[in-house]
Amino acid sequence: MPTNNFAQVHETAFSKTGAAEQPDDEWILTAKGVTKRFPGVLALDNVHLDLRRGEVHALCGENGAGKSTLMKVISGLYQADEGEVVYKGEVRHFQSIQDAQAAGITIIHQELNLVPHLTVAENIYLAREPKKGFFIDKKKMEADAQVYLDRLKVNVKSSDLVLSLSVARQQMVEIAKALSLNAEVLIMDEPTSSLTESEIDRLFEIIQELKTQGVGIIYISHRLDELRRIVDRVTVMRDGRYVSTRNLSDITVDDIVAAMVGRSLEDKFPERTSTPTDEEIFAVHDLRRDGVFENVGFTLRRGEILGFAGLMGAGRTEVARAIFGADPKSHGTVTLGGRELAIHSPVDAIEAGIAYLSEDRKMNGLAVMMSVKANITMANINAVSNRWGMINNSAERDAAQHFVNILNIKTPSINQIAKNLSGGNQQKVVIGKWLFRDSRVLFFDEPTRGIDVGAKFAIYQLLDKLARDGIGVILITSELPEILGMTDRVVVFHEGEVTGILETRKTSQEEIMQYASGVKRMSC
């Protein structure tokens, strides 16, 4: 049996053969050597994880490290290509979420999975409704659901419609559902991302309570500072691989970050080669969309990368979409190269030379079932067609191949459908689309979300190169290191207003946060 000292990397259940065979084992769940492939991506590469009863085990890693994929394998949503999951001493191959749930493994996803038009009780007992003869026993269902809600001390009635609840309360409903499933393993994916401080406190109390009941909890969070309050052990993943498992008491937050990043922060960003000039190429004045944002103004100089910082929902994306004509605006002027533009639709913006790379590639940016070629030429198909609208195949091929080459897009061919590319390469395809369009100002909305570290670096290099070539680059990102590492100036948003425009060199993460949270604001 393993000893109590787990400070050493790898000295955990999976390295002890035979440990899983003892029924009274303290290990409730062990994942050994799990490998999962997707077309073009190795999402998990020989990953390990073990969990004790009554333990909170944090799973840390950057976006794209493979945390969610591993959880999906454990909870039955995905099947591992290699490796196995040992649960309560038995090798299990869960074929579905229901399968895993029945065994006692429940996952609470970051995006909550509740049916908005049903009541809380109906959601908690969805697909396992208590019956009285042929009919649902509504009384019993609501009473039973209320017991779990009361145990969590949430002020929610089980007969309330889910759509009438705040996100925090919906989260509590998910936890109540997990309780009602008698979960022995509970996986929480970013549970605090949409909660207020007091709600987080309440959640942590609940987690403590579940611990004492012997529930094993896998806890995924980007908020490393809060780990200290509840977590026993930490497993770090990086680029789809297992890095280490440590007792939290033996390490510092910096240790975790170092393990997550795998290199120091300086190496994460390329050296900037472009320098801002005084020439103003793009300006926005007094932009407003009633009820969404107001009084937004900024300028962009040649050679400069301008950052948009702010918390979720601060209005950064909305501003970009309004400038691009994808959403309406109530008031304001947009000037490009000294000329005022009248933009009423994306077509107008694209004609003028403005491009917007949306934050959700698969939803808004990429036609995943179409080829790399068709995606690259999508915004400028007329350039490779004659006036009758006939596409010139060889011209289109040459154009697509050109951008595949210069952007170093890794694809077996330009005819490969975009779905089969990795996230980083998909992002490059979208960038290629806008470069082919000769765009003069590019809005990058969370361009590195969900792509691996190496690909991020390539995207950063590309941003720098674009700025050097005189193209206006606006980087919208929630990751402050990205702001500090890549931008020259940063526009900080707070609840639909610009609270500050700062020189990146002269500011700090803390100062940006003060502006982003509305504590400080520039007088203007």
Next chain:
Amino acid sequence: MSITDTIVPDRKVKLNRNDLIQKFAALAGLVILVFVFSLTSDSFLTTSNGVTLALQTTSIAFLGFGATCVIITGGIDLSVGSVLALAGVVAGMAVKEGMPVTLAMALGIVSGGACGLINGVVITRMKLPPFIATLGMMMVARGVALQITGARPVSGLGDAFGELGNGSLLRVVEEGANGFPKVVFPGIPYPVIVMIVLALVLAVVLMKTTFGRHLYAVGSNEEAARLSGVNVVRIKIGAYVVSGLLAGLCGCVLMSRLVTAQPNEGVAYELDAIASAVIGGTSLVGGIGTISGTVIGAFIIGILRNGLNMNGVSSFIQMITIGLVIIFTVWIDQMRNRR
């Protein structure tokens, strides 16, 4: 150009195994059907039956082409069966009013296009789901056709009106020894020629033109297309106009074959149209579909009807069979997508 080489654009080079299964499942099904029916019935594999079969298939194909364009954008058009009746009735009544046949039929086709335009506008501007918008048009167009004719067939349209539906090219007739004419070669019916030309033209439009590319883009990811500067509204309206025009043409051809304008013609034809597209691999989710596939789909339905008829299978059994074929082929399609 053979009908098998018009694959989804850009996927020719790297066809994977599952795509090939889908592509060839439909084609192989077609070949097997021909083989089976030629064994069970002596008169199946004859020139005259081949011509009849092709002629019977034209109406499914016309509507199926339109359905393909609409379904690629992620929409659906339930109105074509009624629209074809309206278009045919308009053409017939125009002839009755003394309009030359060509002009009258053009008017009929345009009225079909107008119905499609209304569908498109209702869907894009009033933002109604395509299912509802075209369901409404299905009833409205049928109602108009019945109202303007008083629910009576418009007959006495003259031989010229029947030329499009009944005439054929390269018909060879000899005078037999007994003095009766003997048909050496029945000729290629005009509707079949129209079908071939339309298939080629539309295949080129889908694969080689910006309009075609934008149809796929809108169906594949509407928001991405919009943010790329594709005029989504215009593309969608275009798809429904194409569907309406083809329904109008189909109506003129059908009425011409009867030399009578029937306001009750074409009931439930939209289902054949959708079925032919779906059997041919068009995805109801949008973004995927080919004209070649729809041609195969239309012929599978046509041959099933024709062959089962010749074998004396009741029309009820025919319905059951075609229903099963649809379920089976879409199941294969699902298998292809589930990976």
